[in-house]
Amino acid sequence: MPLTLTLAKALNAGLRASMEADPKVVVMGEDVGKLGGVFRITDGLQADFGEDRVIDTPLAESAIIGTAIGLAMRGFRPVCEIQFDGFVYPAFDQIVTQLAKMHYRTQGRVRLPVTVRIPFGGGIGAVEHHSESPEAYFCHTAGLKVVACSNPTDAHMMIRQAVAADDPVIFFEPKRRYWDKADVETGAPLSAATPLHVSRVVRTGDDATLVAYGPMVRTCLNAAEAMAVEGRELEVIDLRTLSPLDLSPVLASVRRTGRLVVVHEAPSNVSLSAEIAARVTEAAFYSLEAPVLRVTGYDTPYPPSRLEEHYLPDVDRVLDAVDRSFQY
Amino acid sequence: MSVPETDRSVSGTDRPDALVTPVPRDPRDPEDADTGPVRLLAPDGRRLADDTYDPYIADLADTELYGLLRDMVIVRRLDEEATALQRQGELGLWASLRGQEAAQVGSARALRDDDMVFPSYREHGVAWCRGVDPLDVLSLFRGVNHGGWDADEHGFQDYSIVVGSQTLHATGYAMGVTRELAADGDGGLPVTVVYFGDGASSQGDVNEALNWAGVFEAPVVFFCQNNQWAISEPTRRQTRAPIFRRARGFGLPGVQVDGNDVLATLAVTRYALQAARRRCPVLVEAVTYRMGAHTTADDPSRYRHADELAGWSRRDPVQRMAAYLRGRGLLDDSRAADLDAEADALATTLREGCLRLPDPSPHSMFDHVYVHDTETPAAARDACEQAEPSGQPEPSGPGEPSGQAGPSADPAVVSPLLTVAAAPLHHTRKAI
Structure with missing residues (x-):
């Protein structure tokens, strides 16, 4: 019997299921205990699993990841919360230098099944450092897996899959979609879920392809609905997995539609959309009717929140890019 | 006990107060009594009494005392062999432990089998005491792999090259121990011992780890080898205060020990382990000296005086223990010669093994x-x-060094100046 849950509650239920399934799972981060996290994603977990398994940490992100690595070396399965996207940089060294490389360094002897949860993206009227999209930094680093959920149903299963995974996973949560609601099967076995590193078509169409992840998936679905009124059907693909990329559904779609627009909040310079454009051009060059186009945040620092509606891709900017694609 | 002038700073220009104007003291802030580092052996090998720390080594049998010397002689000899192998193009790099044998052997021989070490990259002496094959250490510096031993088998994790990062891993590992075992069990908890240096003590990670260990009462011993130099920067450039004093700010005990005194290091580490087994983390600062270059790619003649090395050579950790054992009648010329021969044979084995290490497949x-x-x-x-x-590596030409371990393209690496720190392959240890 599915429950109707917000994305935040779906993640909470996923973490609870992970902790029930494996006593080695520990949750750690700033304010994750009594408060339940600033977004309440870990709400109630400390009351039920105790302070040894849900750990309120000192305010030191490098240490959150560094000690999680040590816990994993001892056989634990830590789930770290980085409170906001812009706070991950003090932990960047431990993530890139240690978390990503220790399995390789030790020729497979050490496994680090650490999940790093990061609420990301803008649109909530926040102050500086609370609205960023740093996913490309992590995708660039071999040894890490990077995923982003876009809806409650996926969020629930994907967090359980990430926690159960044997590699380190950077798990991006679309913070402005935390309050979106959908049906979630909290009791579903992991084996029934779409594999974590598989991208998925979330709306079919034959005229052009939109690719997005995280908060921009809903934006793209809205754009596709608007376009349908004009009689053109856009196919929308939710990447879900950012590293490794799963471009097979993208390539299959582009081979039909001949047109691709990639959408994300992160700036465009050396971004995921750049990588996707390069790979699609290489693999499906003769299918393309137009160059791969990108709709992204601008190449500036994230602006003050009174400007963010101008910075963030929206339906109009997506449709404008689709129109430009059709003009070729 | 007397403290040699070189303990605190290595040259007059590095004295703390030489760089800043003294300011009035807060009268409520009591000045620490400066008792100097814990020392049980004088530089000439005389045994110094210490009511606090003597009991920690009172149980040592003659064979165990001799064993400490044996460890130090062997790890120094293997270190010389590795330096020579680098000079001959067989290793890409080598970080010599010369001068730090007592700090490493004394601390490592205090450990239980179920303790876990998180080393930096110079802990070849600790690796030896934990039963790691020295050839596995060389394989890293030859570029065959990034580390070649089983950490759980030896209770000795992989080397950590980014300085200080491993202090956090050690702290997390120890937090894992407290989640599995109770501290009031027989013998207390297995302890995690993390090695780092004076340079690393400046890193945020090290200070986060000290703080974190205190907050979570993690069974960790932070073992800082203050070897006076972080490549070219003296300890005074890292910190104004003695490193062990920092412990107090984190709510931990901090102890300074003469790291060139293997007995004192053993005693202090045993004390620290005893506390940590009951969930009281401890910071130990072992005052020692990096007698060689930072690595074989370094040239210390550019930044420190030769007479400084001469001063520390008079406090050589190996000679000190040998002199003590001779005084006790536990070492004579014949036994010293046997020990040298044993170390030479191990060095030969290490060399032969190194030359036989296959390059890995590109795949x-x-x-x-x-x-x-x-x-x-x-x-x-x-x-x-x-x-x-x-899938096979390119074959090497005759007479060429194999694989990627050839001399660096950096001309500084082959400069004759750099041989200053390299000991001759067949070295005579007069004191033994």
Whole structure:
């Protein structure tokens, strides 16, 4: 019997299921205990699993990841919360230098099944450092897996899959979609879920392809609905997995539609959309009717929140890019 | 007990107060009594009494005392061999432990089998005491792999090259121990011992780890080898206060020990372990000296005086223990010669093993990026196989050093100046 849950509650239920399934799972981060996290994603977990398994940490992100690595070396399965996207940089060294490389360094002897949860993206009227999209930094680093959920149903299963995974996973949560609601099967076995590193078509169409992840998936679905009124059907693909990329559904779609627009909040310079454009051009060059186009945040620092509606891709900017694609 | 003038600073220009104007003291802030580092052996090998720390080594049998010297002689000899191998192009790099034998052997021989070490990259003496094959240490510096031993088998994790990062791993590991075992069990908890240096003490990670260990009462011993130099920067450039004093600010005990005194280091580490087994983390600062270069790519003649090395050579940790054992009648010329011969034989074995280390297959670079293969390494592996279908390394020409371990392209590496720190291969240890 599915429950109707917000994305935040779906993640909470996923973490609870992970902790029930494996006593080695520990949750750690700033304010994750009594408060339940600033977004309440870990709400109630400390009351039920105790302070040894849900750990309120000192305010030191490098240490959150560094000690999680040590816990994993001892056989634990830590789930770290980085409170906001812009706070991950003090932990960047431990993530890139240690978390990503220790399995390789030790020729497979050490496994680090650490999940790093990061609420990301803008649109909530926040102050500086609370609205960023740093996913490309992590995708660039071999040894890490990077995923982003876009809806409650996926969020629930994907967090359980990430926690159960044997590699380190950077798990991006679309913070402005935390309050979106959908049906979630909290009791579903992991084996029934779409594999974590598989991208998925979330709306079919034959005229052009939109690719997005995280908060921009809903934006793209809205754009596709608007376009349908004009009689053109856009196919929308939710990447879900950012590293490794799963471009097979993208390539299959582009081979039909001949047109691709990639959408994300992160700036465009050396971004995921750049990588996707390069790979699609290489693999499906003769299918393309137009160059791969990108709709992204601008190449500036994230602006003050009174400007963010101008910075963030929206339906109009997506449709404008689709129109430009059709003009070729 | 007397403190040699070189303990606190290595030259007059590095004295703390030489750089700043003294300011009035807060009268409520009591000045620490400066008792100097814990020392049980004088530089000439005389045994110094210490009511606090004597009991920690009272149980040592004659064979165990001799064993400490044996460890130090062997790790110094293997270190000389590794330096020579680097000079001959067989290692890409070597970080010599020369001068730090007592700090490493004394601390490592205090450990239980179920304790876990998180080393930096110079802990070859600790590796030896934990039963790691020295050849596995060389394989890293030859570039065959990034580390070649089983950490759980030896209670000795892989070397950590980014300084200080491992202090956090150690703290997390110890937090794991407290989640599995109770501190009031027989003998207390297994302890995590993390090695780092005076340079690393400046890193945020080290200070986060000290703080974290205190907050979570993690069974960790932070073992800082203050060898006076972080490449070219003296300890005074890292910190104004003695490193062990920092412990107090984190709510931990801090102890300074003469790291060139193997007995004192053993005693202090045993004390620290005893506290940590009951969930009281401890910071130990072992005052020692890096007698060689930072690594074989370094040239210390550019930044420190030769007479400084001469001063510390009079406090050589190996000679000090040998002099003590001679005074006790536990060492004579014949036994010293036997020990030298044993160390030489091990060095020969190490050399032969090093020369036989095979270069890895190019395809192996794609292994273990992830636990299970995923699309990205699979695609890269395919590209590599197209480029190099045989999967075998290029054969070396006759007489050439094999593999990637040849001399660096950096001309500084082959400068004759750099041989200053390299000991001759067949070295006579007069004191033994």
